[in-house]
Each structure stands twice: as structure tokens, then as C-alpha cells.
Amino acid sequence: MKFAWIDLRSVPAAHREAVIDAAVHARVDGIVGSDPEVLATLPTTVKRILIGAERPENQGLDDLIVLREVTGNDQLNELRSRHQAGEKDIAGLVNVTDDPTLTLACDTAIALPYTVVQFKDPTKIPLEIVIAAADRAPGQLICQADNLEEAKVIIDVLEKGSEGVLLSPRNSNDVFELVEALRVKTPDLNLTTLTVDSIEHLGLGDRVCIDTTSHFEKDEGMLIGSYAHGYILCVSETHPLPYMPTRPFRINAGALHSYVFGQDNRTNYLSELKAGSPVLAVGADGRTRRIVVGRIKLESRPLLSIKATSPEGVEVNLIVQDDWHVRVLGPGASVLNVTELKQGDKVLGHVATDKRHVGWPVGEFCVEK
Known part of the structure; x- marks a missing residue:
């Protein structure tokens, strides 16, 4: 800085x-x-x-x-x-x-x-x-x-x-x-519209909530995914919920193995994040800004797998907590509850062409599935 x-x-x-x-x-x-x-x-x-x-x-x-x-x-x-x-x-x-x-x-x-x-x-x-x-x-x-x-x-x-x-x-x-x-400037990202192929209930696993030191806008979230080549835009808990107060600093991000897309075209595993880690807030229009992790909450919860495909045929996967209040963003910054997703629904995401080694893009052969 x-x-x-x-x-x-x-x-x-x-x-x-x-x-x-x-x-x-x-x-x-x-x-x-x-x-x-x-x-x-x-x-x-x-x-x-x-x-x-x-x-x-x-x-x-x-x-x-x-x-x-x-x-x-x-x-x-x-x-x-x-x-x-x-x-x-x-x-x-x-x-x-x-x-x-x-x-x-x-x-x-x-x-x-x-x-x-x-x-x-x-x-x-x-x-x-x-x-x-x-x-x-x-x-x-x-x-x-x-x-x-x-x-x-x-x-x-x-x-x-x-x-x-x-x-x-x-x-x-x-x-x-x-x-x-x-302030550190971060470049905009090209977001794409992904089509949901399926959702699957996986049973118990460990998921990560990212609590940040910043207030999210209603159309902001983080790009999370199981693969380095594709991510879905998870929205913050800025939007009202029927049984609990809003947490405008929180992303219920996904299973601990997942990648989070960050600054300088680098990724981190959710399991690597800790208080003080820099992360990237991403808007539905592709704008980005650097923010800081204040706390990570790792807890065992039922998990849900979301499979989606980009217009170019790139397969994307996101595993999140299997609960109605966990949400992702769709086109036009629409807020979608993950348990209500169905085949054919549209969600916002980002497709990357780079393979990864310890989070950095590398030009090598790598298959994720």
C-alpha cells in the first residue's frame, strides 16, 4: 500500500x-x-x-x-x-x-x-x-x-x-x-453467464464463511469454485433473511477445498485464508476491489454441489452449504437461493484459461474434474 x-x-x-x-x-x-x-x-x-x-x-x-x-x-x-x-x-x-x-x-x-x-x-x-x-x-x-x-x-x-x-x-x-x-486499484473482471446443469446433495462436510473487514454492496460477492478454471459469484449476507440479522461483511463461501479468486490473477484455497489475508470483492458488473479477511469460520454442515457450464462449454463446480440462506448472484445481480436452483437456471461466474500451481497461473498440462 x-x-x-x-x-x-x-x-x-x-x-x-x-x-x-x-x-x-x-x-x-x-x-x-x-x-x-x-x-x-x-x-x-x-x-x-x-x-x-x-x-x-x-x-x-x-x-x-x-x-x-x-x-x-x-x-x-x-x-x-x-x-x-x-x-x-x-x-x-x-x-x-x-x-x-x-x-x-x-x-x-x-x-x-x-x-x-x-x-x-x-x-x-x-x-x-x-x-x-x-x-x-x-x-x-x-x-x-x-x-x-x-x-x-x-x-x-x-x-x-x-x-x-x-x-x-x-x-x-x-x-x-x-x-x-x-488505494490499491484492481482491474475489472469479465463475468459470464453460466447455465446450471445439476445440483446434488452431498451430505456432511466442512464449509468456510469469510468474514471481512469491509461492508459489501448488495451486488458484490466473491468468486468461488472447485476448479481453477471456473468460479461462481457467491453473494454476501447483505440481503435480509427471515430468521437472522444480515451480516453485510460475510460470504458463506463454500467447502474448505474450494478456490477463491483473488488479486493479481492468483487463487487461494479457502482453507488457507486467515485474519489479515487479502481477498477480492467482485461486483455483478465485474468491478473488483481489495478487501481484508477479519475472521474465518470453518464448521461442519450439509453440503450441496452445483454444476454449471459456460457458453463455451467449460464445466464449473461449486460446493456450498446446503441451506436456503446461502445465495449466489445471477444476471442483473439477481439473488438466488442455492437450494432452489434447478437445471437451466442462470448464474454469474468467471472462466479462467490458466492452470494453477500454488495459486499462480502456470502453462502446464492439468486436468480437474
Whole structure:
């Protein structure tokens, strides 16, 4: 996940309090300022970065990160020595205006825990060079943006290697828009309409409920299947049930052997998921978003096998709990109870051409049935 640092120094006074509130609420990674007293009022959930002043004493700011401008090798060597001596909260700021300062930025990014870079010219090639230089370094690289539009361009450049963007927002709306731009983007999926061939009562087995840390939309679910080449869209418990309250964070997903389709064209077994695992929410229109597992519930329940076929003849299987309140999505985001499915019904799913090895697509011979 990329992160944001918010610079308070040039925020208009009329908006400063609102910007601070927005930054804390949006859980930005850090807030940069030149006034230790303002930084002392911030909660410990945000990094407090002091620029243009020495570290104050006796203000409860032991965790303060001090950001110092690096204009030459002498300053870099001093900061490097302090870091090697055990001082962790050190950050360097390098203004890149030419080739020597570009080299200095690369060296700083390799040497220090945090490096902020700002560029005189609009080209992003120098940023790419610093990213490459710092790729294997343990420190974090932050690029300063002059405005929100530039920040969004930098985020695209930061896809590999660099971690953060520093912005002085005009108002609180800029803070929220920046945080939204930094969210991990996941591509849409092509969903297809599958035709149900049969359902079969299997008897007792183990099924998995996925409880997530996010609220599902009514047309969202997860792609679950017995085979790596095909999945059915299981809907969340967002929709009302007659005998229990809704669980808008839950997917009654399927038997523990099943695959769940996730980020980066990778699958996981339901049995592998645990609190903190990333998963993929999928809408009936194919949109996707990354969410996080909060809890897995594995329980023995009667199971039901659903067999379906794609228009191209690909056979798909889903094994779920044999109960009326377990549902899948059909065309138009229609909500279908699995125990009422019958031959010829239509359900939404996804067909993949890749074979799988430990969840990753591979080009090898593999038959699943």
C-alpha cells in the first residue's frame, strides 16, 4: 500500500484545522510541520515529522521524525553516521535540480530510513532513477507533489519501488481525494453467464464463511469454485433473511477445498485464508476491489454441489452449504437461493484459461474434474 504525508506549512490558516482533522480521520501515514507544539497535539496513530527545527525536549515527542535538508555529501554522511549509531527517526530532504543532486538523492534513499525528494522539472525520469536506485534499500522514498494533479501522476510512477507522496493540500477535500487515489486499484473482471446443469446433495462436510473487514454492496460477492478454471459469484449476507440479522461483511463461501479468486490473477484455497489475508470483492458488473479477511469460520454442515457450464462449454463446480440462506448472484445481480436452483437456471461466474500451481497461473498440462 502506498502512503501519504501531508505538509502543513503552506496550508492556509483558515483550512489548517480541517486539514489536520481530515488527515487523522483518513489515516494518512504522516503529517509534516515546522511547529513542534502543533505536532505534539497529533495522535500517535500518525507519524509526526518536524522540518526546519531541532528536536525539542520534554514535549512528549520521543517518536518525532526530524526531516533535514540534504544539500551535499557532508550532510548526508552526518545523517548516515547518526543512523548507523542507532538513531532511527531520521529523514532527508533532497531538492533535485541537476545530475549531482540526482546522485545525492539516490545515495540518500539508500542510506536513510526516509527520503523526501522534490524535483525542479516536471519530467518523472529522475524519479524513476531514484526508485531504481532505492529498490533494494530498506528505507522509504517519498516524492513531493506541487498539487493534487501532480500527486496522481506520481502515484502511477510509484507503482514499483517508491512508497509515498508528500502533498500540501489546499483544503480537507484534497486530503480525502489523495487518500482515495492511493488505494490499491484492481482491474475489472469479465463475468459470464453460466447455465446450471445439476445440483446434488452431498451430505456432511466442512464449509468456510469469510468474514471481512469491509461492508459489501448488495451486488458484490466473491468468486468461488472447485476448479481453477471456473468460479461462481457467491453473494454476501447483505440481503435480509427471515430468521437472522444480515451480516453485510460475510460470504458463506463454500467447502474448505474450494478456490477463491483473488488479486493479481492468483487463487487461494479457502482453507488457507486467515485474519489479515487479502481477498477480492467482485461486483455483478465485474468491478473488483481489495478487501481484508477479519475472521474465518470453518464448521461442519450439509453440503450441496452445483454444476454449471459456460457458453463455451467449460464445466464449473461449486460446493456450498446446503441451506436456503446461502445465495449466489445471477444476471442483473439477481439473488438466488442455492437450494432452489434447478437445471437451466442462470448464474454469474468467471472462466479462467490458466492452470494453477500454488495459486499462480502456470502453462502446464492439468486436468480437474
